[in-house]
Amino acid sequence: MKLERIESADPRDVLRAVRGAVLGAGPAIALGGGADSPREVPAGTGIVLTTSGSTGVPKSVALSRSALISSAMATAARIGEGHWLLPLSGGYIAGVQVMVRALVAGRDPAVLAGRFSAEAFAHAASGMRSFADGRRVPAYTSLVPAQLQTLVEAGEHDAGVAAALASFEAILVGGQRLPDALRERAIALGARPVRTYGSTETSGGCVYDGVPLDGVSVQVADGELRISGPNLADGYLDDPERTAATFVAGADGSRWYRTGDAGSVIDGTVAVTGRIDNVIISGGVNVSLDRVEHVVRELLPDAVVVAAPHERWGETPVIVTTGSADVLEAARAAVEREIGKPARPDRIVTIPDLPRLPSGKPDRRAIREIVRADG
Template sequence: MRLEPPASTDPRDVLRALRAAVVGAGPAVALGGGALPDDVPPGTAVVVTTSGSTGVPKSVVISRNALISSAYATAARIGEGAWLLAVPATYVAGVQVLVRALLADREPAVVAGPFRPEPFAAAARGMASHDNGARVPTYTSLVPAQLQRLLDAADADATVAEALRSFEAILIGGQALAPSVAERAEALGARIVRTYGSSETSGGCVYDGVPLDGVGMSVVDGEVRLSGSTLAEGYLGDPERTASVFPVDADGTRWYRTGDGGEIVDGVLRVTGRLDNVIVSGGVNVSLDRVEAAVRGIAGLESAVVVPIPDAEWGQGSAVVVPGISPAEETAALERIRAAVGAEMGAPARPARVVSIAELPTLSSGKPDRAALRAALARDPRAQAHPSGSGSTGHGSDRA
């Protein structure tokens, strides 16, 4: 099967390529990468290549059937209508917005260029339409950082607030949503649906902790696994990785090993964080995803990012990178953070430093670029943890 990139990364070009690949007989579409080989599996619709937040590249092969199954399952859960594309069309979340629009036979609205609240609100207003006298429901998909920008703008701009309220559902994925941001959205009247998934599952396949129809989930040795018709075929040109990440059990069921820790309680999934985003601090395993969730629960720190750093005494520690605060505010912020994290997770989990930054580096998906942050902190001696007793930012003797 031939594999062709769209004419550009412009959403309209991607839409045309997807229309041919998903609902027509056109070639598969290569997104996010350069030239790819022709020998992709039959039935492939897209190959999504991304380095992700860790900097490790992967090319995920997604079939036409998987994309369609995912789109129909989403419609069954939240309803059908018109879609607004506000995330990059070359990432799986953007691909699914376009596929849902194609299958609904409705031209998607598009917010192109750098994300700003005003064009988003204008595009949302322009979607208003009626079918046989009934209002056509509208939907969109955002990452948490976009939602937070919209909520901040809505405080002073009634048109942005009304735009957020106009959607039947706003899918939020890509990373965990801070509780305070979710509460602000609910108070405004925005209908938020938290989604969980990845390119390997054709996008979000668990909504508000409950799997879509046809999706199975389990937790094996603490790791979340997903199954069903939305699973990708695997990784292009990497059969060993494909076999490792997509095992088949004794019953013949094919699963995707997410690499996330979690638990299922009364049929609802709770993801606790990446299993590989764990440091060993003073002999204690500490999940940095859990630390980050605790930090983001503090008012004013909803956009903070937690990254590992060396610790001269404890081996490994963590730093909290906070956008929008001044260096003079770092010490006060650290005291709040250490108190909150210590109360929730214990002293070994408490971050050692707070590092102020004007603006977080992000990937084109809108997620924080954690690899760039780790590299920047490695070059900055101020960001390293210090032995206890070296100042108020050290861990202190109560780590033991």
Template sequence: MRLSRLDSADPRDVLRALRGAVLGAGPAVALGAPEGVPDDVPAGTAVVVTTSGSTGYPKSVALSRSALTSSALATAERIGSGSWLLALPATYVAGVQVMVRALVAGRDPAILSGSFTPQTFTAAASAMAASEAGHRIPTYTSLVPAQVQTLVDAGESDAAVARALASFEAVLVGGQALPPALADRAAALGARIVRTYGSTETSGGCVYDGRPLEGVRLRIEDGEVQIGGPMIADGYLDDPARTAEVFVRDQDGSRWYRTGDVGSFDEGLLRVTGRRDNVIVSGGVNVSLDRVERVVRTVEGLTGAVVVPTTDERWGAASVVVLSRPALAGRSETHLLAELRLAVKAAVGAPARPRELLVLEEVPLTSSGKPDRALLRSLLADEDGLAPRGE
């Protein structure tokens, strides 16, 4: 099957290509595919999504029509069906799935015009109000935590923004963990937040508020979260070795996606505790930077802080807390670092205490709204770059 490369990131162009690829007989469409990706794809492929490579390894994930529509139908079964607002980049899996859910429901998605701001979001949400046979059509959208933060910050002083956020039947939030304090603030404004867990390899979110969607299988193997079901990707284009490593089969032929996440699955509830590949060894002790980051984000004003690794002459490795200058909120770096070290020591242990702060004008994000951890690591590794600051 031939692959059509879409050069445009315009959501309307992507929507047209998806309509043909998912619902019709159109060619498979490649979104963000780098040079070198083959033009031929397996039969049934609808979309090839190349990840942002925030961890330093771009991957071209092949998603079938069946996987995408299975995911869309399972979402509708869980939260309902209606009109969708696209407020995410159209070339990433979360944006793709907003459009696929709308198409499967027989509707075109509303599209947020221009940059994402509280004003553009409010305008787009207001324009979606509609009814059929005297009944209001439910509305839905999907956001990343940084967007939720923007809307909550504005909504706490602007009633129009708060009403727009509260107007959605459900707001799916994924891409990274949503800090509990931010979730509480959003709920106080009337937002119905649904936390999602998944990845490009699972056609987007497939676990909502800790519980798998219909058809999704979960298991924990050697501490790793593994996912099976009809929404799993076919694999990575032109990378059979990595496909075989990440997508494994049981003796009965069942396919499982190895997420690389560590967690537990008890009484039908998934709890993800960190990443296998986000662990440092500091002074001979394994330290999960995900656990450190969760503690750091409980401190007032630091819901957007990021914890990244760095080398350490004495301990071999250590962690640095990266935050934006406004997050200091008048606190000295010395006092804030001391507060963070005490909090992390109490929750995780002394070896996990962050060594330093890196204060930037703003924390860099990838185009999909996630912290750009690869860039931050490179900054810390570059002797001529920005040096970590600690007093």
């Protein structure tokens, strides 16, 4: 099967290509760069998504049509089917899956193009009121936490934005941990946020509010979360070694994706505690930066926690935020209470805007450079 690279960043151009690649006769498409085209890829391939993520290590994930459609249908079975709004980049799996879910439901998604803002979101949401058989078609959307924070902050003072948030049957929120405080503020405005967990390798979110979608299994092996199901990617294009190391066989021959995340599965509920490799040694004690960030973000919703060298302790957590540095002592106390003294942040670095990837996730490499420059 031929692979065609899509150069345009316009979601409408990506949508046309996704329609042919997933529901039509092809060709398969490459998004995000990295894969040479035209070229041949295995039959059944729908999309090859290349992303460096926040770590800077490029990977080209090959997703079959069946994996993408299985994920979309499982989402519909869990939250319902309807009209989707796309406020995300089409070059990342979250945006792609909004398109696939909409197309599988037989409706083109509404597209919020250009710079994201509360006003633009409210305007797009107001145009989604459609009816079928005398009933209003349910509306859905997908956001990253930073976008939800923008909408909540605006909605607390603007009834129009609050009404837009409340107009969606469900708002999928993923790409980064959603702070409890932000979730509660959204619910207070009438929104119905759903925490999602997944990755490009799982065709996007496949665990909703801690519960795997139908057909998806999650287990813990050696402290690492592993996922199995029809939504798994075929592997990494032209990288058989990485594919073999990441997609492994279970004792019964089933195929499992090694997420690289630490977590637990208790009574069928999945909890993610952070990246296995996002751990530093501070004063001889292992400290998970993800756990520190989880605590800090209850006080500073946009906070990112990274490591910085420390003359005495080796490395220490540092908070980077657009908010106030005045909460440092409160943050240190909260982290000490929840995790322990060695995990307490050393300082807060305030900046006007957090560097972000096109996916909306914080650009942690750029943030680490800012902290190093800050000294």
